[in-house]
Amino acid sequence: MDAKPTLTLDGNTFSFDPGETILEVARRNAIDIPTLCHLKRATPTGACRICVVEVEGARTLLASCATPAADKMVVHTESKKVVQARRAILQLMLSSGNHNCAVRGADDQDWTAFQLKVQQEDRATALCPVWGDCKLQDLAYRYQVSGERFPAEASRYPTETVNPFIVRDFSRCILCGRCVQACNDVQVNHAINFGYRGSETKIVASGDRLLKDSNCVFCGECVQACPVGALVEKDVRYHHRPWEMRKVRTTCTYCGVGCQLYLHVKENRVVKITGVQDVPPNHGSLCVKGRFGFDFIASEDRLKKPLIKENGAFREATWEEALGRIAENLKEIQTRHGADSIGVLTSARITNEENYVAQKFTRAVLKTNNIDHCARL
Amino acid sequence: MTNTIGDIEDADVILVTGSNTTENHPVLSTFVKRAVKFKGARLILVDPRKIGMAEFAHVWLRQNLGTDVAWLNGMMHVILKEGLYNKSFVEERTKGFEELKKTVEQYPPERVEAISGIPAEDLKEAARLYATAKKASILYCMGITQHITGTDNVKSLANLAMLCGHLGREGTGVNPLRGQNNVQGACDMGGLPNVYTGYQPVADLAVAKKMETAWGVTGLSTRPGLTVTQMMPAAHEGKLKALYIIGENPLVSDPDLNHLKKCLEQLEFLVVQDLFLTETARLAHVVLPSCCFAEKEGTFTNTERRVQRVRKAVDPPGEAKDDWRILCDLATRMGYAMTYGSPQEIMEEIARVTPSYGGITYDRIDDVGLHWPCPNPEHPGTPILHREQFTSGRGKFHAIDYLPPAEAADAEYPLYLTTGRVLYHYHTGTMTMRSKGLNERIPGCFVEIAPEDAEKYGVQDGDAVKIRSRRGQIQAAVKVSPKAVVGTIFIPFHFAQAAANTLTHAALDPVSKIPEFKVCAVRLERAA
Ligand code: SF4
Ligand code: SF4
Numbered sequence: 001m002d003a004k005p006t007l008t009l010d011g012n013t014f015s016f017d018p019g020e021t022i023l024e025v026a027r028r029n030a031i032d033i034p035t036l037c038h039l040k041r042a043t044p045t046g047a048c049r050i051c052v053v054e055v056e057g058a059r060t061l062l063a064s065c066a067t068p069a070a071d072k073m074v075v076h077t078e079s080k081k082v083v084q085a086r087r088a089i090l091q092l093m094l095s096s097g098n099h100n101c102a103v104r105g106a107d108d109q110d111w112t113a114f115q116l117k118v119q120q121e122d123r124a125t126a127l128c129p130v131w132g133d134c135k136l137q138d139l140a141y142r143y144q145v146s147g148e149r150f151p152a153e154a155s156r157y158p159t160e161t162v163n164p165f166i167v168r169d170f171s172r173c174i175l176c177g178r179c180v181q182a183c184n185d186v187q188v189n190h191a192i193n194f195g196y197r198g199s200e201t202k203i204v205a206s207g208d209r210l211l212k213d214s215n216c217v218f219c220g221e222c223v224q225a226c227p228v229g230a231l232v233e234k235d236v237r238y239h240h241r242p243w244e245m246r247k248v249r250t251t252c253t254y255c256g257v258g259c260q261l262y263l264h265v266k267e268n269r270v271v272k273i274t275g276v277q278d279v280p281p282n283h284g285s286l287c288v289k290g291r292f293g294f295d296f297i298a299s300e301d302r303l304k305k306p307l308i309k310e311n312g313a314f315r316e317a318t319w320e321e322a323l324g325r326i327a328e329n330l331k332e333i334q335t336r337h338g339a340d341s342i343g344v345l346t347s348a349r350i351t352n353e354e355n356y357v358a359q360k361f362t363r364a365v366l367k368t369n370n371i372d373h374c375a376r377l
Numbered sequence: 378m379t380n381t382i383g384d385i386e387d388a389d390v391i392l393v394t395g396s397n398t399t400e401n402h403p404v405l406s407t408f409v410k411r412a413v414k415f416k417g418a419r420l421i422l423v424d425p426r427k428i429g430m431a432e433f434a435h436v437w438l439r440q441n442l443g444t445d446v447a448w449l450n451g452m453m454h455v456i457l458k459e460g461l462y463n464k465s466f467v468e469e470r471t472k473g474f475e476e477l478k479k480t481v482e483q484y485p486p487e488r489v490e491a492i493s494g495i496p497a498e499d500l501k502e503a504a505r506l507y508a509t510a511k512k513a514s515i516l517y518c519m520g521i522t523q524h525i526t527g528t529d530n531v532k533s534l535a536n537l538a539m540l541c542g543h544l545g546r547e548g549t550g551v552n553p554l555r556g557q558n559n560v561q562g563a564c565d566m567g568g569l570p571n572v573y574t575g576y577q578p579v580a581d582l583a584v585a586k587k588m589e590t591a592w593g594v595t596g597l598s599t600r601p602g603l604t605v606t607q608m609m610p611a612a613h614e615g616k617l618k619a620l621y622i623i624g625e626n627p628l629v630s631d632p633d634l635n636h637l638k639k640c641l642e643q644l645e646f647l648v649v650q651d652l653f654l655t656e657t658a659r660l661a662h663v664v665l666p667s668c669c670f671a672e673k674e675g676t677f678t679n680t681e682r683r684v685q686r687v688r689k690a691v692d693p694p695g696e697a698k699d700d701w702r703i704l705c706d707l708a709t710r711m712g713y714a715m716t717y718g719s720p721q722e723i724m725e726e727i728a729r730v731t732p733s734y735g736g737i738t739y740d741r742i743d744d745v746g747l748h749w750p751c752p753n754p755e756h757p758g759t760p761i762l763h764r765e766q767f768t769s770g771r772g773k774f775h776a777i778d779y780l781p782p783a784e785a786a787d788a789e790y791p792l793y794l795t796t797g798r799v800l801y802h803y804h805t806g807t808m809t810m811r812s813k814g815l816n817e818r819i820p821g822c823f824v825e826i827a828p829e830d831a832e833k834y835g836v837q838d839g840d841a842v843k844i845r846s847r848r849g850q851i852q853a854a855v856k857v858s859p860k861a862v863v864g865t866i867f868i869p870f871h872f873a874q875a876a877a878n879t880l881t882h883a884a885l886d887p888v889s890k891i892p893e894f895k896v897c898a899v900r901l902e903r904a905a
Contacts, residue, residue, distance in 0.1 A: 164814030188410035248690035253670035256555030258679025263690040281382045287403030296811040303666035304695025327710040329646045346568040347624030348557035351675030353723035354700040355566035369602030
């Protein structure tokens with residue numbers, strides 16, 4: 001059997017399977033090459049160039065996400081040249097948008113002007129809505145880059161807020177294209193793409209329409225993919241910060257796909273939902289119901305106490321009284337009309353354990369097989 | 378599903394029928410779309426509406442409502458006639474081939490065209506595509522099952538898959554998509570009148586004995602009970618006196634609502650346990666507040682038979698309780714002590730009495746769920762069914778003849794109505810209609826109508842119209858849409874204020890007892 005080909009990463013030799021990229025080999029071996037535009041389940045584009053590495057013998061730095069590993073290749077993932085290149089890219093990104101988080105740095109007049117401009121554009125007094133939850137910020141910190149003192153120009157494209165779910169803040173967009181890939185390559189919804197050219201480049205929806213008037217189905221895949229604060233859930237933006245929320249993993253309550261999701265909880269309230277990456281069945285994807293349809297949980301209309309109907313109207317009751325009433329009536333009907341005069345409709349919405357208990361109750365206590373649910377409907 | 382969701386991306390040909398996948402199973406639809414866009418799979422879509430999937434389809438067959446057996450027989454006719462069937466699979470793994478052959482011989486594409494409206498040439502093309510694929514997967518949903526011939530339709534799909542040997546391998550299968558998060562689990566857990574957990578028949582004395590021992594009771598009934606669609610008439614006739622409804626809202630979801638309401642009003646005693654005071658709960662004598670998914674621990678089983686964890690994130694409002702706790706308290710009060718400490722304990726009991734869940738434990742499914750059958754703690758689960766053989770040995774072909782739907786359009790009710798869901802709402806809307814954003818996208822009921830029909834009736838987008846059937850009438854706003862096909866209108870059933878099920882027909886499939894939601898005859902007129 002032929003030996004597998006090998007390459008050297010930062011002085012260590014690793015084998016790889018033909019077709020693997022440098023990035024893949026590195027990730028498999030816990031070597032951390034930073035990425036921004038790279039999106040799992042989509043074809044690498046090498047657009048942001050943050051993942052560049054130095055390959056001996058190559059004339060330029062190469063994007064590791066798009067360069068296949070080759071036998072005997074010698075790669076440096078964090079050389080002086082590489083670090084310099086990454087710093088330059090980050091600097092450019094940071095200085096060309098409303099990146100008003102702590103890494104912007106510079107304690108002088110420029111910052112004041114910049115901050116005031118952002119606050120005005122955003123109608124908010126807090127720092128960037130995703131600070132603390134931003135890949136650009138992480139990398140700026142890692143490479144100790146702060147935004148250069150560029151004059152604070154008004155942003156080219158105004159922020160779009162006119163749909164119920166997603167705020168599109170073009171001023172913070174770094175044009176990495178992850179959202180475009182999320183929409184076209186992962187969800188295949190064909191709602192957004194790159195539009196215009198050069199410094200006018202913008203992510204546009206169906207020929208630069210409002211998201212709500214485009215093909216967008218509000219799955220939110222793009223929001224989950226956005227590494228910065230350009231795409232944020234409307235109800236989360238400037239309301240909830242990651243450190244205020246606790247994440248609980250669970251299964252979606254809507255359709256039978258059973259998407260795995262995280263409920264983000266703040267003060268006993270679900271305030272945001274995201275898909276769980278890298279696990280089946282959904283590998284991080286969700287639909288509009290799963291991601292945005294959670295208001296019902298904390299709805300004021302939720303039933304909070306048992307109700308008993310008297311003279312045609314409901315009144316609140318204690319559990320003791322309500323269950324007592326049910327037990328009494330069921331027993332009486334059972335005795336008078338026989339076990340099969342009672343039926344139970346269990347639910348396609350409750351858990352397996354609860355369905356089990358429901359059928360056990362029906363069969364062992366009510367002594368009938370009159371149990372069904374709405375699977376047929 | 379016989380196969381997994383991930384598996385769909387491996388198929389060369391995907392046949393989608395009776396499933397508006399992009400709206401009803403959005404994330405699953407991404408697997409189909411990616412297969413087509415990036416992996417060279419071919420998509421055959423058979424649907425009466427030009428749904429979102431049509432954009433990705435290589436062949437879109439538009440059948441007349443309720444003619445599924447006919448086009449499926451027609452496809453098999455072509456496959457047999459052209460010798461494209463999988464002879465070794467048929468010989469080694471099936472029975473009943475001769476009978477099937479005799480029946481499908483009666484369905485040449487020209488006859489099928491007359492019944493179904495599908496052009497003979499298109500049908501042939503679809504048949505060849507499906508039969509000659511290396512791996513072909515069938516996905517179907519309520520558009521197949523909600524007919525008086527629903528069971529026949531499903532069997533016909535199975536016939537087609539067996540005929541071509543597209544079963545038991547990656548990228549193949551006959552895959553029903555479950556509409557509600559835990560329909561699969563509710564069935565697996567014995568929430569059905571004829572079976573205990575894991576489909577163990579109630580009529581089987583040995584099973585009853587086993588359950589009696591496990592539960593410490595005597596006298597378990599071996600007589601199968603009533604289905605939901607039989608309980609309602611039984612209530613009307615006064616045979617069913619009490620009904621206990623958990624988390625369902627039949628007063629929006631069931632057919633022929635006017636009649637249904639009368640049935641429920643006949644009951645001596647009605648208990649409803651739910652999150653909200655639903656249309657159904659309003660009729661109850663006692664209403665109990667229960668917890669929603671974010672407030673409890675447990676498991677759901679998805680459409681690919683994967684058992685997955687549900688975890689508590691927030692406390693329930695007020696005095697709302699877990700459904701299982703309520704039922705245990707009630708059982709205990711009625712003289713049979715049910716005292717579980719936690720859902721995990723219940724799952725341990727489920728595993729003990731259910732062969733297909735025997736190996737499911739919370740520890741094993743903590744990160745990634747397992748597919749049943751999973752008979753013991755070492756078993757890795759079963760992502761693909763029928764690999765070596767069918768559960769019952771050989772797979773049986775069912776020779777099935779086409780039967781027309783229960784109601785046909787006529788001079789008085791000249792339009793066909795079909796019902797379904799939309800992307801932004803779910804079932805009877807008790808959950809989704811409490812989301813401002815979702816309501817903003819789809820604020821109310823609408824009737825989707827083809828541009829030609831709109832012209833004929835002189836109506837435009839947004840006009841209020843009355844839709845009338847033999848059973849009732851509703852009012853809704855017109856939505857002229859290229860999705861609709863001339864002569865057939867579509868109304869989503871989510872909306873209680875304009876409940877499409879006021880119009881639908883309660884005729885049932887004789888075996889599954891599923892109502893024919895997908896076909897009825899209606900008339901449309903401008904609202905005054
Ligand atoms: S929400 Fe979904 S459909 Fe809309 S732009 Fe984002 S990825 Fe595309
Ligand atoms: S997120 Fe959407 S596709 Fe996934 S389970 Fe929920 S409703 Fe279904």
